Amino acid sequence: MAQSAVADDVFYALSNSTRRRVLEQLSTGPATVSELAAPFDMRLPSFVQHLSVLEQSRLVKSKKRGRVRTYELAPERFKVAENWLSERRREWEARLDRFDEYVKQLKEKESAS
Amino acid sequence: MAQSAVADDVFYALSNSTRRRVLEQLSTGPATVSELAAPFDMRLPSFVQHLSVLEQSRLVKSKKRGRVRTYELAPERFKVAENWLSERRREWEARLDRFDEYVKQLKEKESAS
DNA sequence: CCAATACTTAGGTCAAGGCCTAAGTAATTA
DNA sequence: TAATTACTTAGGCCTTGACCTAAGTATTGG
Numbered sequence: 001m002a003q004s005a006v007a008d009d010v011f012y013a014l015s016n017s018t019r020r021r022v023l024e025q026l027s028t029g030p031a032t033v034s035e036l037a038a039p040f041d042m043r044l045p046s047f048v049q050h051l052s053v054l055e056q057s058r059l060v061k062s063k064k065r066g067r068v069r070t071y072e073l074a075p076e077r078f079k080v081a082e083n084w085l086s087e088r089r090r091e092w093e094a095r096l097d098r099f100d101e102y103v104k105q106l107k108e109k110e111s112a113s
Numbered sequence: 114m115a116q117s118a119v120a121d122d123v124f125y126a127l128s129n130s131t132r133r134r135v136l137e138q139l140s141t142g143p144a145t146v147s148e149l150a151a152p153f154d155m156r157l158p159s160f161v162q163h164l165s166v167l168e169q170s171r172l173v174k175s176k177k178r179g180r181v182r183t184y185e186l187a188p189e190r191f192k193v194a195e196n197w198l199s200e201r202r203r204e205w206e207a208r209l210d211r212f213d214e215y216v217k218q219l220k221e222k223e224s225a226s
Numbered sequence: 227c228c229a230a231t232a233c234t235t236a237g238g239t240c241a242a243g244g245c246c247t248a249a250g251t252a253a254t255t256a
Numbered sequence: 257t258a259a260t261t262a263c264t265t266a267g268g269c270c271t272t273g274a275c276c277t278a279a280g281t282a283t284t285g286g
Contacts, residue, residue, distance in 0.1 A: 004130040012128035016274090017117040020124075020197070027204035033233065044233070046275050053273095067232045067283040073205055082198050084133065085191060091140035092186055129244090146263065157263070159245050166243095180253045180262045 010080045013057035018042070019050050023073065026060060030072035123193045126170035131155070132163050136186065139173060143185035 013019055022036055037047045051071060054060045058077045062069050126132055135149055150160045164184060167173045171190045175182050 004133070007133065008128055008130055011124050011133075014194075014197075015121055015124035015128050017121055018274095020117070020120065023201060024204075027201045027208070029208060034231090042274095043276060045235085045277085048233075049274075064233090067281095069233070073201075075202070075205060078198060078201065081127075081194070082202075084127075085195050085198070088136060088140045089188070089191065089195075091137075092188060095140070095142060131244095147261090155244095156246060158247085158265085161263075162244070177263090180251095182263070 006077075007080050007084055009057040010059065010077055013053050013059055014081065016050065016053075018047075019054055022050065022054060022071075023059060026071060026073045030070050033069050033071070036071060119190075120193050120197055122170040123172065123190055126166050126172055127194065129163065129166075131160075132167055135163065135167060135184075136172060139184060139186045143183050146182050146184070149184060 014023075018040060021039070025031060025036060025039075033044075033048065033051065036051070037044055040047055051060070051062070055062060055071075058074055060071050061074045062071045064070075127136075131153060134152070138144060138149060138152075146157075146161065146164065149164070150157055153160055164173070164175070168175060168184075171187055173184050174187045175184045177183075
């Protein structure tokens with residue numbers, strides 16, 4: 001899968017507040033489907049779709065023991081989003097620094113005249 | 114607008130690779146609609162929809178002078194995504210630290226017995 | 227072993243997303 | 257002022273997304 005497709009999946013998974021709330025919950029530790037579903041006013045099959053989106057994006061992973069499926073965070077994939085964002089920030093800040101430098105030099109020339 | 118709806122918009126805007134490429138381009142400086150569209154094999158009206166998604170999310174802003182519309186990055190909104198992600202990281206790292214501490218104490222008790 | 231539990235599968239509705247063509251409008255340029 | 261440029265608007269097509277109900281399967285507790 002192309003790098004950008006991974007980012008598509010990750011950002012898409014993050015674009016829904018139900019899914020983000022699940023990730024918030026899982027940040028505090030593993031949980032079962034029922035536990036995760038409890039806070040939401042949504043039928044289980046609908047909710048489980050969200051879990052499957054999260055799992056496909058690999059932001060979480062799950063394991064089934066007996067009839068209980070337990071989810072946990074898979075922190076690695078978060079880096080895809082974090083890295084993309086910090087790369088953008090790096091880029092625009094570098095540009096703004098160059099602009100500041102440019103303005104500074106303009107001023108120096110001005111005061112020298 | 115609720116905080117989560119803002120995050121919905123931001124992450125949704127970021128979930129498409131065309132839109133991310135536009136943001137990458139804009140990280141290096143402002144650009145017009147035609148300049149931004151040039152690299153893409155897509156009809157202008159379709160492309161412009163992506164720009165409007167970006168603008169609605171407030172990740173970018175634009176201004177029209179004459180017949181030319183110029184876009185630029187609006188860095189502030191990126192923080193919504195950055196903050197959400199760093200908050201999750203903070204949370205799960207705190208948890209893993211607690212777990213390490215727990216394991217460490219287990220080992221101490223063990224060696225004391 | 228029977229019922230309850232914890233999901234899972236199948237399939238349906240409706241809105242939104244991403245692309246298109248065709249036809250505008252407004253600002254510039256020749 | 258006529259043509260070109262730089263978008264913009266309108267509307268259509270098809271797929272995907274987010275929800276639902278109904279019915280299934282596989283454990284497990286009584």
